[in-house]
Amino acid sequence: MHENTDVLIAGAGPTGLTLAVDLARRGVPFRIVDQAPEPAAGSKGKGLQPRSQEVFDDLGVIGPILAAATPYPPLRVRIGAVPIWQARMHRTAAATDAVPYPTVLMHPQWRTEAVLRERLAGLGGKVEQSSALTGFEQDADGVTARLGTGQSLRARYLVAADGGRSQVRKALGIGFAGETREEERMALGDVRAEGLDRDHIHVWVRPGRGMVALYPMAGTDTFQMLASLKPGVTPEQTLSGYQRILAERSMLPRVRLTELLWSSLYRVNIRLADRYRSGRVFLAGDAAHVHPPAGGQGLNTGVQDAYNLGWKLARVLAGAPEALLDTYEEERRPVAAGVLGLSVDLADRKSYKRGEDTYQLSLSYRGGSLARRGGDRVPDGPLPLADGTRARMFDLLRGPHFTLLSPDPAPRVPGGPEVRAYAPAGPYGGERHTLVRPDGHVGISTSSVEELAAYLAMV
Ligand SMILES: Cc1cc2nc3c(=O)[nH]c(=O)nc-3n(C[C@H](O)[C@H](O)[C@H](O)COP(=O)(O)OP(=O)(O)OC[C@H]3O[C@@H](n4cnc5c(N)ncnc54)[C@H](O)[C@@H]3O)c2cc1C
Numbered sequence: 001m002h003e004n005t006d007v008l009i010a011g012a013g014p015t016g017l018t019l020a021v022d023l024a025r026r027g028v029p030f031r032i033v034d035q036a037p038e039p040a041a042g043s044k045g046k047g048l049q050p051r052s053q054e055v056f057d058d059l060g061v062i063g064p065i066l067a068a069a070t071p072y073p074p075l076r077v078r079i080g081a082v083p084i085w086q087a088r089m090h091r092t093a094a095a096t097d098a099v100p101y102p103t104v105l106m107h108p109q110w111r112t113e114a115v116l117r118e119r120l121a122g123l124g125g126k127v128e129q130s131s132a133l134t135g136f137e138q139d140a141d142g143v144t145a146r147l148g149t150g151q152s153l154r155a156r157y158l159v160a161a162d163g164g165r166s167q168v169r170k171a172l173g174i175g176f177a178g179e180t181r182e183e184e185r186m187a188l189g190d191v192r193a194e195g196l197d198r199d200h201i202h203v204w205v206r207p208g209r210g211m212v213a214l215y216p217m218a219g220t221d222t223f224q225m226l227a228s229l230k231p232g233v234t235p236e237q238t239l240s241g242y243q244r245i246l247a248e249r250s251m252l253p254r255v256r257l258t259e260l261l262w263s264s265l266y267r268v269n270i271r272l273a274d275r276y277r278s279g280r281v282f283l284a285g286d287a288a289h290v291h292p293p294a295g296g297q298g299l300n301t302g303v304q305d306a307y308n309l310g311w312k313l314a315r316v317l318a319g320a321p322e323a324l325l326d327t328y329e330e331e332r333r334p335v336a337a338g339v340l341g342l343s344v345d346l347a348d349r350k351s352y353k354r355g356e357d358t359y360q361l362s363l364s365y366r367g368g369s370l371a372r373r374g375g376d377r378v379p380d381g382p383l384p385l386a387d388g389t390r391a392r393m394f395d396l397l398r399g400p401h402f403t404l405l406s407p408d409p410a411p412r413v414p415g416g417p418e419v420r421a422y423a424p425a426g427p428y429g430g431e432r433h434t435l436v437r438p439d440g441h442v443g444i445s446t447s448s449v450e451e452l453a454a455y456l457a458m459v
Contacts, residue, residue, distance in 0.1 A: 005031045006317050008145055008155035010133040010168060013040065014109065015285025015302035016161035017116035017127075021059050022310030024123035026400045028317060031155070032125065033147060035132030035162075039117065041262040043108035043190050043217050043224045047072075047296025051360035051377070053101035054440065055307050058398050062101075064115045068219025069107035075201040080251040089201075091356075098379035099361065100394065106218045108190075109299060133158075133168065138280045157313060158281045161306070164269060166287035172278045178271030178340075184292070184347075185229040189242050189263035190222050195254040204250040212249040222261060229265070237263045268292045270344055272336055276329035284309060289336035292347035297339045300360055305332050311400065311438040319415045320459055324370075331365045338363075365441055372455060374435075374442030386423035396422055397440055402459075404452075406433040411449055413456040 007023055009016045012034035020032045048056075048069065056062040071092060077085040093102035117127060132148035136158060143158040160168030169176060191214070196202055198216035205211045210230065214223040227235075227245045235241045239260040246257060273288045285302030309328050316324055342357060356362075366375030380394040386407075397403050401418040404410045407430075410419040419435070433452045435443045437459075444455045 003151070003153045004155070005029050005153060006156045007031075007313055008033070008133075008143065008153065008158045010034075010145075010158065010160050011162035011285075011287070012113075012117075012127040012129075013161060013163060013285065013302070014045070014113055014116065014299045015287075015306050016159070017113055017120065018055075018059070018303045019159060019161065019284065019306035019310050020125055020127075021061070021116055021119050021123065022307065022400070023314065024120055024125040025059070026310070026314040028314050030125075031128065031153065032120075033128045033131035033133060035130070035148065037130045039110070039113060039127075039129075041110050041190070042188075042264065043110060043215075043222070043262075044188070044264075045109045045112075045293070045296065045299030046106050046215065046217065046224060047300070048105045048107050048112070049296065049300045049358060049360045050099060050101045050104065051363065052300045052303050053105065054380075054394070055303055057101070057394065058440065059116075059119065059307075061115050061119045064118070065105070065107055065112065068111060069105035070218040071103045072106050073198075073200050073216065075203060077203040077205060078250075079205060079207075084205075086200075097381040100380050104296065104359065106215065108217045108220060108222075108224070111219060112299070133162070136168070136171070136281075138278075143280050156280065156317060159284055159309065159313075160281060160287045161284045161302070162287050164271075164286040164290040166283065168281060169273060169283055169287050172281060174278060174283065175274040176271045177274065178269065178290075181268040181270070181292075183231050184268040185231075186266040186268075187225075187227045187229055187235050187237075187242065187245060187263070188266050189225045190217070190261040191225045191239075191242060191257045192221060192259040192261070193223050194256045194258055195252070196223070202255075204252075206249045206251065209249055212246055214246075225257075234265065237265075266293070268347070270340055272333070272340055276333055277325065282309060282325075282328060288333075289340060291340045291343040294343050294346035297343050297358065297360075301336055301339050304335070304360065304363075307439050308332050314400070315417060315459055318417075320417075324459060327368060327370045331368050331370070335363055370437075370443060370459075371441075372444035372446060372451065374444050376442055378436050378440050378442060383422075384425040386425045388425075391422065396420070397436060400438055402438060402443070402456075403436040404433060405436070406452075407431060408433065408449065411453040411456065413453055416456040417459055419456065 007030040009032040023030045136145040203213045210228040212227040269290045284305040404421040410421040434445045437443045
């Protein structure tokens with residue numbers, strides 16, 4: 001006896017949770033399972049890029065994130081007690097009309113996941129913990145999946161958000177080409193420390209020994225500790241083991257760790273899945289791409305994979321042509337390839353400076369099969385409407401619908417998506433119809449109502 005659902009999400013990291021929240025708000029039946037008995041600890045992917053903040057605004061979780069997140073404090077590099085360099089990693093910028101979230105924010109990953117889980121609960125969803133996906137088969141109509149609980153279930157689609165070691169990717173035989181940099185290993189931990197201010201990211205370099213960094217984690221009294229490791233050296237995953245690394249690199253006895261809350265050894269992997277789709281199964285997040293943490297792209301790219309896939313799954317489940325789901329790989333795989341290049345470049349340059357290329361605001365799906373004179377992210381901004389009111393673009397876009405900016409109402413398309421139409425005023429208006437996808441990218445910009453209707457039929 002199988003239980004049925006539309007979408008099975010394997011893995012409740014940031015990618016799986018983002019997809020779950022998006023499907024839940026669309027009313028799509030789904031289940032989300034995770035093999036771990038409880039939510040993950042660990043501050044891991046702590047940088048939230050401006051574009052992810054916009055996504056989180058749309059998903060209704062930016063409030064609790066902004067309540068705890070902070071910009072990255074200045075970074076202070078020292079040799080022992082001697083400062084050798086101090087600067088901010090990111091430029092500080094004021095919000096503009098077009099970019100309401102201009103700054104990379106620091107927010108521990110466990111808390112980002114907790115906020116998403118809480119939003120999911122508010123929408124009536126829940127992660128099934130201690131429920132590993134242990135096997136699956138697919139046929140023309142769906143996927144039959146087995147869980148470690150002994151249960152089996154039938155889903156129309158399976159999304160593997162099961163992380164870099166994805167069992168689903170392996171079971172599908174999808175290649176994960178790239179390299180593992182054995183020589184670039186790091187010890188990572190969440191620690192409490194004495195003798196350190198929380199107004200800086202503290203970095204010590206000791207020539208010949210290595211580097212250690214302590215990031216004061218926003219919204220907590222902990223630091224994320226990150227230390228380079230020499231090949232073949234594996235530190236004890238204990239408080240004293242981490243204290244030894246810190247003492248050796250900082251050479252400052254007054255800086256003392258008092259607690260190790262979580263720890264992990266991290267090996268740099270740079271890999272991209274050959275395919276993101278195999279029939280009714282999709283790879284998302286780390287299951288599809290892994291790269292160095294430099295530039296804070298990993299979690300953010302996974303969140304945006306989910307944001308790209310969610311509305312497409314919902315539309316196809318509602319009757320849109322299957323081919324819409326092929327555009328997920330078409331749009332997201334090149335983005336991941338670019339992110340891999342960027343994060344490898346940042347890691348190789350060993351520079352702490354981060355530029356706007358990490359913000360993910362200029363990512364575009366231009367030139368793809370879903371872009372008809374479109375593809376770019378729609379910026380926020382004031383928008384005077386023909387009825388004399390003044391709207392903000394992100395207020396119009398917020399929610400699971402398509403948004404049409406047009407002098408005419410949306411054309412009727414049987415079975416088509418929900419479209420909210422607004423007529424811009426005066427110079428913003430004109431005769432063009434601009435349809436914005438649910439993920440905030442322009443789908444089509446056209447003066448032809450027929451072309452617009454054909455596009456709506458496609459999605
Ligand atoms: C130690 C470490 C340090 C990192 N540091 C940084 C950093 O500093 N900056 C940065 O941007 N990124 C960092 N990353 C990367 C970032 O954490 C990831 O990009 C992000 O977690 C990816 O999210 P995800 O949801 O795709 O996968 P994950 O977060 O890996 O989540 C996968 C989930 O799937 C579950 N799962 C696995 N197999 C199964 C199964 N068979 N059935 C059910 N559930 C399953 C796991 O329990 C897990 O909860 C780090 C990652 C690690 C591991």
